[in-house]
Amino acid sequence: MDGPLKALIRQDFPKATNDDFICSEHLVHYRLLKMDQMIAKDYRQNKKLNRKLTRVMENDTYQMVDVREQLENSLTFGQKIADAVAHFGGSWPFIISFISVMILWIVINTFHWFGFKFDPYPFILLNLFLSMVAAIQAPLIMMSQNRAAEYDRMESRNDYHVNLKSEEEIRVLHSKIDHMIQQDSPNLLQIQKIQTEMLGSIEAQVGELRKLQQVLDEKVMESQITEKINNKQDN
Numbered sequence: 001m002d003g004p005l006k007a008l009i010r011q012d013f014p015k016a017t018n019d020d021f022i023c024s025e026h027l028v029h030y031r032l033l034k035m036d037q038m039i040a041k042d043y044r045q046n047k048k049l050n051r052k053l054t055r056v057m058e059n060d061t062y063q064m065v066d067v068r069e070q071l072e073n074s075l076t077f078g079q080k081i082a083d084a085v086a087h088f089g090g091s092w093p094f095i096i097s098f099i100s101v102m103i104l105w106i107v108i109n110t111f112h113w114f115g116f117k118f119d120p121y122p123f124i125l126l127n128l129f130l131s132m133v134a135a136i137q138a139p140l141i142m143m144s145q146n147r148a149a150e151y152d153r154m155e156s157r158n159d160y161h162v163n164l165k166s167e168e169e170i171r172v173l174h175s176k177i178d179h180m181i182q183q184d185s186p187n188l189l190q191i192q193k194i195q196t197e198m199l200g201s202i203e204a205q206v207g208e209l210r211k212l213q214q215v216l217d218e219k220v221m222e223s224q225i226t227e228k229i230n231n232k233q234d235n
Helices: 005-013 024-059 067-074 077-089 094-113 124-234
Strands: none
Touching: 024 124, 067 124, 077 094, 077 124, 094 124
């Protein structure tokens, strides 16, 4: 008999000692009571962890959003133009076309092709156009960069909440796994041990009953034989 089972018996019988006798019926009763207590304790702990996980999931009211879709739906016409200009201004087609226009401008005004000479050297009109393009393009690119920065901020905030919620859920799941490893598994083994002891006790009792039945059968046979012999002697 293990220590916890003895402690459970001593709750009802404080004066009981290790040498005292306990009948099989009462021993089975206390073993079943011990198993019920262990199962109830595991159930309460699992229920507590489930409530904790539910609170973690309910407390975070932040709704996960698709940042890209939300930003695209909120873009104004000017912001779309700024994004298009920034996208085209940072591409090879823009660079090649811009250089080609500049070379054609310089060649036309240098060699007087097609009879045109609207901007002779030092190409003051070209410098004016280049300054205008730079002056207009810079704010548009900054607008697009601001949109990109806003997207990064919203994405970071969304990722933070996702990671925070995942961390809380993983922590509670770790608690459940630790409970299963540290308590549920040992308790299950302890319950199996008690069940094995109960089966051993039942088997021993059955063996004793069989022996008793065999002794009774032998005595019945002896009595029958003795009775037959006495009947023959009387006859």
